[in-house]
């Protein structure tokens with residue numbers, strides 16, 4: 075397939091290399107104006123790297139693409155879509171893949187006629203430098219439609235699955251998005267505030283705070299139609315903390331490097347939904363405030 079990836083950061087480069095290895099023709103849409111980009115791609119536990127040179131920023135390649143995969147951060151999605159819109163055919167399916175939630179309505183307004191799909195992934199990638207990416211963890215990717223036209227594109231889950239398994243189609247993509255958001259609400263702000271690895275949160279000192287966070291998230295998820303319990307979310311969070319104990323979360327890294335975080339698309343989205351359902355989320359609100367304070371005081 076002819077695939078354009080918009081945003082060649084860590085996760086975009088990971089998918090670009092993995093899809094290129096399957097023989098797909100990859101074109102990158104980047105903020106830099108270069109017309110080519112050479113990527114060193116290292117698979118999980120692989121000793122050697124593959125080298126790919128991708129064509130970039132060619133409007134005609136965008137127009138002729140069979141699918142567009144958008145892999146920017148949540149707060150970059152709208153600008154990224156605006157930048158491709160003039161060359162996008164309305165028949166071309168667009169997949170938006172980011173952590174957090176809350177961009178969907180505006181994306182659908184920007185792309186009223188395109189098939190629009192969302193993906194949420196637990197694959198992990200590290201951008202070693204601007205031209206090198208390493209696959210650092212395997213996890214499920216879920217793909218699903220958010221409009222009627224998108225429902226015709228279940229086959230794209232197979233394309234992604236062949237490149238980086240496992241990827242499955244989900245009839246209600248909001249369900250895995252909420253599950254990922256719940257874990258992110260617990261782990262990301264705490265690791266960013268304490269500047270620690272995920273595993274640090276397994277200490278008994280954090281039990282009460284994690285329980286409070288999960289209780290609030292469970293209430294909002296249940297009100298939104300994704301019934302769960304505080305106990306289930308605490309258990310899932312502890313499982314992820316243990317499985318990723320040595321890792322730094324993306325929000326920890328963003329704060330450490332004084333970059334904008336995705337707090338508004340994660341905890342901010344939860345708070346917004348809680349407000350809609352008239353639920354109180356004081357523990358999550360306190361975390362949101364602390365991350366905003368950190369961001370506002372970057373040097």
Ligand SMILES: NC(=O)c1ccc[n+]([C@@H]2O[C@H](COP(=O)([O-])OP(=O)(O)OC[C@H]3O[C@@H](n4cnc5c(N)ncnc54)[C@H](OP(=O)(O)O)[C@@H]3O)[C@@H](O)[C@H]2O)c1
Nearest residue numbers: 081082083084085104105146147148150154172173198199
């Ligand atoms: N990294 C992971 O392991 C991982 C795992 C699961 C989910 N995710 C999620 O995946 C999303 C992307 O994360 P990431 O870690 O890949 O972030 P990232 O490394 O910052 O990559 C984002 C890329 O998008 C580019 N970009 C931003 N605006 C653009 C625009 N208008 N046009 C073209 N390119 C644009 C950025 O360009 P510049 O280089 O110019 O800044 C950057 O290269 C996030 O929601 C993240 O939470 C990441």
